Amino acid sequence: MDTQNSTSGSNAPAERRERPLWLLLGLNLALLAVLVSTVWLAAWYVRRDQGEPAAPSSGDFLAAQALTVGTPAPDFTLPRLDGGQIRLSDLRGRPVLVNFWASWCAPCRSEMPALDRIAREYQQRGLVVVGINQLEDPQTVEQFVQEFGLSFTIALDRDGVASRDWRVYGIPQTYLVGPDGVIRKAWVGPLTYDSVVRALHDLGLALSAS
Template identity: 40%
Template structure:
């Protein structure tokens, strides 16, 4: 069983790398769909409802413990969260795994200052059509999806920052 788990993790990691041929889309306000609302349990305790973040720019990041690019990206997201916290930007991580036992160890290795949500039933990840790990969705102050980034390569955080700055300037 342990061998199967390790093999699956390696296969999943390879899939992440293959998907690293990233997809990014930036939408104009008039053509932007509303971000579907959800309420998920926070790893830190309590629940978080996405629509309660209206008035803020939200960077919503879907990730998994087995995803190598996610491990590389997470510290960069934490830097963005800290840099923009006082400017009305909220970073939210959404773990998409049905079993959460690895989340504690992951966050011990890579501590973050932003909320981590647990999507154990894949409600949010299905609603947002998450097809690659990681997937980052940037939502404007009115709750509209303004950009979508699938996969991650070092330097993508600059794209996120450009999107955030553009939305803060609106």
Template identity: 40%
Template sequence: MRPPCTVLGALVLLSSSVAFATDEPQTLTPMSEDIQAPEFDLQGPAGEPQRLLDHRGKPIILNFWATWCPPCRAEMPSMQRAHEQVADEGIAVIAVNVGEDAETVSRFLAETPVDFPIPLDLDSAVVQSYPVKGLPTTFVIDPSGRLVYSAAGEREWDDPALLDQVRALKVGP
């Protein structure tokens, strides 16, 4: 796991890129407060609508990332593998790109293809509405829309222990 890239003031900016390996276990941190996930209505790189509300009723892995952030780039393939494992189980994976334009994100996706939603938070308004202190930061949202777990820094999202915590949030079959 790598530490998150830092955030300066109200805008998410890269101040340094410290990347190092560690032997810390893959964990999710329970949220200490009862927080409803702020809704968003954004567009993907091809202009397609991306709304959080469209995924209500299922667990959601909601990641905030940027192409300039090495740990963000490094965890994207594991997010794709996680998506491939849980999509048929009714669990959504969404990765909100923070502050970059469609062309920049599309270039990255040409090198690292994913087939889960990538909303573009062009003005960083959405990331500022979440308790994000650095990138990457990921939240797990329960089916009722509450933030239940967070993860600051890079994770291997296809790790069975992480996915089992998300699966435990499912309602019904």
């Protein structure tokens, strides 16, 4: 009995020493897991709030290629659909809205009513609207003009030179040229009536209150 008691007594402290070591290791592993999870969640929230960087779109590319606001507008001399020619430099002293388009372009079609409204409303304020068609035959252009009842000047860029000079690699694309021949506003993609009105107002072409 004395031997058994002695053996039992000698093993008990060893067992008591082993339990805290395993317990401490388990607690450390649990704390490490909690720490890793906390860091991961914090990083996830930061990424969510900041937003993942978007891949460049075709619109970003076209905007980067467009003529810069504040630079002189390239001159052009183009045949008019109704005969004769139009030269941009001949319009110096008047604001000019230059729009590049084609009949097959759906966004071009959607913005035509706004362009024609602008042309009619601001004609007495000296604004000239020039729609430059890209690479289409006069018959196709004439049909388009009649379909929409367009009242502004239509020019024909038959060889694409004007489009190249104006860095038009996608349509529609529109520029507001000030009376001094400097580009004041650019639209890459379809414009809206309100956006053009704001640009004209900034240019000092606000319509008189009725």
